[in-house]
Amino acid sequence: MVNALGPQNLNSFSEASVSVEIETEDMTLNIGPQHPSTHGVLRLVAKVDGEKVHDVKPVLGYMHRGYEKLAEVRSYPQITTLVNRIDWVAGFSNEIPFIAGAERLMEIDVPERAKYIRLILTEMARISSHFVFNGAYALEVGALTPIFYAMEDRERVLDLIESVTGGRFHPNFNRIGGVKPAAGAGPTSKKNIQDLPAGFYRDTKVAMEKVIMAADQFQNLIGGNEVFKKRTKNVGVLTPETAEAYGVSGPILRASGVKSDLRMQTDYLPYDQFDYDIPVGENGDCYDRWDVRVKEMVESAKIVLQAIDSMPSGPLQAKVPKVIKVPQGRTYVRAENPKGEMGYYIVSDGGLGPYRLKVRTASFSNVSILPIMLEGALLPDLIAIMGSLDFVLGDVDR
């Protein structure tokens, strides 16, 4: 080794620096739990050899609230309050599969209008979640500007959700058999109480057109940026085979080229009534994961625009018993949430609450892929890869 440094072997100094192998020791690097890019409190313990990362161990549990245990001591209507808080960036979406599961066990047919309202609000939750991702991801790879645009545009969508449900993040709007009468629907008269707030359609149209514009803007502002491309293209490539074995779902799976979307494949909401595309990536790298989400925002906006045009009239609630008791049985209902497949396995014994509720969250499986994706990655890519998975710790830890 040392001989290589001898002047007789050298043409230039730069050549010497390449041919010399420097023996370095592994260093253990602790990232988090309070790191801005961990979207909550994820801790990674990584071994670093120079700039190369290997042997990454995610440490979970800082956000573990034991929802599965808590669900065992609560009644079905009370559980929607809990599940709102699992993935707080898209609180509304978390309610859908749970409510759908309880309704399936009770064999309740939900009125069409209620289904449409659910669908519109879930898609709005998806848009707002993807706005957060867009802003935050750009920030993580070094672009400060986009988050200000993203947050401003997201606010418009959150305002709409608030005008209907009364809550920005935790709507708690679904009821078994339908939805709650809208918050802004006007005071007491029975005629008005079951309707959306005044001006909702008009405001939604404006907001959704803005969303489509914003997505276009992101394509230029972020996607057209050379630095962003260099940092994300061919970085953190995930093969579809690995993704499947680990249960990775949602935009991450689609970015790897698998055209799988539960909105089209299952019937938890009437998505078959609308015309929309499922964006799919090619390489499964960080850029594709970003790109798929931006395109999804446009598709969601299109769905919402179609839904408000074809909104059926009718009641918001099916007839349900005063005391909700779910008959004995078990079922698994899954839904396409902004972050991937979310599902609830409900085991009912005929009581007021479930005997056991298993919550399957998207981020849990999506984060379990981190050690594989980060094996041998460069240290600066660690944040780029981690951010591209778009997880929320509430969704990982439950």
Add this chain to the structure above:
Amino acid sequence: MEEFFNKIKESFTEATLEFETINIKVNSTEWIESHKKLRDKFNLKFFSWLSAIDWDNEVSVGEAPKESVSPCFEVITCLTDLANNNLVTLSTIISKSDPKIDSLVEIYAGANWHEREAYEMFGINFENHPNLEKLYLPDGYEGNPMLKSFELISREVKPWPGEVDVEGMPEESESKE
């Protein structure tokens, strides 16, 4: 779904289709083989989740089962096929006195974390697991929180108000007026 269920039924006679969910009950000794078969023969390559149920007549939380059950753990996995949108849940019963079952990590790499979670929450030992240690709970934590015998301390200290704080439906309050 019916078509797929009939196919499953040919290989697994104990399969049931209830509430749009196919459930296959297998013996715990056939745990590994059944998963291999479902993955290779039925193309269920997507590992959705693994969890367990604690069946017990004496419970510290929630309601006890209405009909008496023999105490046991039920381990459940959920597998799906992304291309054809098929889904099955697979369940097996293991004893509570010696809760152990073979690990699925060899077949589905994604089972790793799910098994670690079931290990800490229920105390089930997954044999041949590469790294069976706690996932969420801190080191030194005693007990398995998801057991029905594990008390929910906050509920013990202060009972839940239950129905008291539940708001009536609008029609209800109007009819009273």
